[in-house]
Amino acid sequence: MTSLPATAPMKKLGLVIDLDTCVGCHACAVNCKEWNTGGEMAPLTDMDPYGAEPEGVWFNRVHGYEAGDGANGRTVHFPRSCLHCETPACVTVCPTGASYKREEDGIVLVDEDKCIGCKLCSWACPYGAREFDETVGVMKKCTLCVDRIYNETIPEAERVPACVSTCPASARHFGDLGDPNSDVSKLVAERGGYDLAPEFDYKPTNKYLPPRERMPSAPAAAEAAGEPQGLLKWVDRMLSI
Amino acid sequence: MNPAPSVIFFTTLSGLGYGLAFWLAIARAFGAIPAETPWFGAISLGVALALVSAGLLSSTAHLGHPERAWRAFSQWRTSWLSREGVAAVVTFIPLGLLWLAWMLGATGGIWAFVALLGAALALITVYCTGMIYQSLKPIQAWATGWTTPIYLLFALMTGAHAVAALAAWFGYGASWQASAALILTVALAIAKLMYWRSVDTATPFSTPESATGLGRFGKVRQLEAPHVTENYITREMGFKVARKHAAKLRMIVYAIGFGVPTLVAMLMLITGPSALLATIGVLAAMVGAIAERWLFFAEAKHAVMNFYGER
Numbered sequence: 236m237t238s239l240p241a242t243a244p245m246k247k248l249g250l251v252i253d254l255d256t257c258v259g260c261h262a263c264a265v266n267c268k269e270w271n272t273g274g275e276m277a278p279l280t281d282m283d284p285y286g287a288e289p290e291g292v293w294f295n296r297v298h299g300y301e302a303g304d305g306a307n308g309r310t311v312h313f314p315r316s317c318l319h320c321e322t323p324a325c326v327t328v329c330p331t332g333a334s335y336k337r338e339e340d341g342i343v344l345v346d347e348d349k350c351i352g353c354k355l356c357s358w359a360c361p362y363g364a365r366e367f368d369e370t371v372g373v374m375k376k377c378t379l380c381v382d383r384i385y386n387e388t389i390p391e392a393e394r395v396p397a398c399v400s401t402c403p404a405s406a407r408h409f410g411d412l413g414d415p416n417s418d419v420s421k422l423v424a425e426r427g428g429y430d431l432a433p434e435f436d437y438k439p440t441n442k443y444l445p446p447r448e449r450m451p452s453a454p455a456a457a458e459a460a461g462e463p464q465g466l467l468k469w470v471d472r473m474l475s476i
Numbered sequence: 477m478n479p480a481p482s483v484i485f486f487t488t489l490s491g492l493g494y495g496l497a498f499w500l501a502i503a504r505a506f507g508a509i510p511a512e513t514p515w516f517g518a519i520s521l522g523v524a525l526a527l528v529s530a531g532l533l534s535s536t537a538h539l540g541h542p543e544r545a546w547r548a549f550s551q552w553r554t555s556w557l558s559r560e561g562v563a564a565v566v567t568f569i570p571l572g573l574l575w576l577a578w579m580l581g582a583t584g585g586i587w588a589f590v591a592l593l594g595a596a597l598a599l600i601t602v603y604c605t606g607m608i609y610q611s612l613k614p615i616q617a618w619a620t621g622w623t624t625p626i627y628l629l630f631a632l633m634t635g636a637h638a639v640a641a642l643a644a645w646f647g648y649g650a651s652w653q654a655s656a657a658l659i660l661t662v663a664l665a666i667a668k669l670m671y672w673r674s675v676d677t678a679t680p681f682s683t684p685e686s687a688t689g690l691g692r693f694g695k696v697r698q699l700e701a702p703h704v705t706e707n708y709i710t711r712e713m714g715f716k717v718a719r720k721h722a723a724k725l726r727m728i729v730y731a732i733g734f735g736v737p738t739l740v741a742m743l744m745l746i747t748g749p750s751a752l753l754a755t756i757g758v759l760a761a762m763v764g765a766i767a768e769r770w771l772f773f774a775e776a777k778h779a780v781m782n783f784y785g786e787r
Contacts, residue, residue: 301699
């Protein structure tokens with residue numbers, strides 16, 4: 236059914252992505268591809284994989300941005316994937332019932348056996364979360380690794396989305412954003428986690444943590460404290476021995 | 477947005493078919509065309525139904541799994557695409573019955589009712605088509621109150637020129653046909669002018685700054701794209717048309733799509749119905765409709781491109 240759950244899910248599983256610590260290594264995107272090409276939505280088809288113009292289906296794309304100018308400008312690595320919105324238009328526009336939002340945990344999924352490949356859901360998503368698989372003829376998207384997080388055949392510590400498990404900078408966090416006492420909810424509250432493109436009012440579950448306020452550099456801090464700088468600092472240090 | 481030929485032909489051909497069916501059904505219901513015209517009814521309403529069917533079939537050409545298209549009738553509670561599918565099928569019932577009755581020379585009040593029902597359902601189907609696009613918030617140029625009225629006006633306008641042409645060929649030409657064609661062409665030209673003015677001057681609803689949330693630091697530029705080749709998103713949503721080509725195509729829509737049909741309709745109001753003139757009118761109107769529909773897609777920017785730093 237493409238109607239949204241009658242009662243909004245209490246549990247809102249999702250990701251919190253820390254733009255302050257993300258180093259832009261693309262490991263999350265690669266491990267996502269690796270897991271999911273054999274998972275729930277498999278395969279994630281590649282076209283011309285060894286040729287000059289390889290392209291394929293990925294659930295996670297890492298952009299790099301420059302924001303602002305001069306000393307206050309930032310370079311930000313920015314992973315983009317499905318945000319598992321609370322009121323996702325990609326679900327309600329689906330004519331066949333292939334696209335749905337789970338009542339138990341809020342995960343947005345596609346039933347590949349019902350999808351007719353009309354692509355309307357991808358038009359309805361402002362986040363580019365859905366990618367059409369030309370070879371299989373159906374729409375594919377992030378499953379929040381639904382086949383990992385509940386998987387009792389793998390060690391408990393690994394029951395997190397593939398992107399989270401692989402992040403070397405711990406920039407990705409997984410948990411229940413519907414529970415205000417969960418670690419992820421506390422992190423969002425503490426760091427001012429925000430929604431992407433809130434103007435669409437699709438109420439994304441995933442949150443992004445903004446880059447932190449810049450710490451003053453050590454020399455600037457010393458200067459502010461009235462301590463000598465440069466050569467004077469060296470002379471000062473030598474004479475203080 | 478990528479202007480997929482299957483969708484352009486679907487919306488323009490089925491629009492023409494529904495518009496033609498609307499005018500034929502209205503003419504039949506109010507006796508503007510006599511009921512005892514089996515050949516005219518069979519051929520003209522047959523053409524309308526064939527155009528609608530061709531359009532619907534063409535729309536399945538862009539599906540990944542056309543054999544599952546029947547599933548699209550199930551989600552009418554939330555999906556305009558599903559509603560359109562249901563409306564299209566339901567519309568075939570009264571229009572198909574009217575077609576048979578017309579061919580067999582059946583008269584009687586009941587057929588006026590069936591004809592009115594068919595006319596209303598034809599408009600409802602086109603309304604659903606317009607709403608599919610109008611309800612998509614990420615495409616600002618579509619999510620305006622103009623989209624659905626313009627879809628309806630195109631169906632009624634091209635349909636009016638088509639009914640004028642068919643009626644003239646069969647010798648049932650009348651001034652109401654040219655009048656309807658003229659009024660609708662002028663109304664559409666004005667609506668399209670106002671639409672283009674409003675989308676050309678609109679402030680962006682979503683920007684790279686709001687999409688990424690990095691506007692707090694200033695202007696956002698994409699430094700590194702996530703992929704070096706194209707992908708589904710950039711091909712489907714990132715289609716760009718050169719401004720000079722768009723300007724030329726808009727001129728074609730105005731000159732051929734609105735100008736020629738307006739002149740033809742005015743001439744026919746002066747000289748009387750003419751099969752040749754009316755045929756030129758409907759062909760020109762369709763060239764304009766196809767060019768306009770191509771632009772409707774090609775000029776529309778999708779909000780996902782904000783993530784690729786496009787403005």
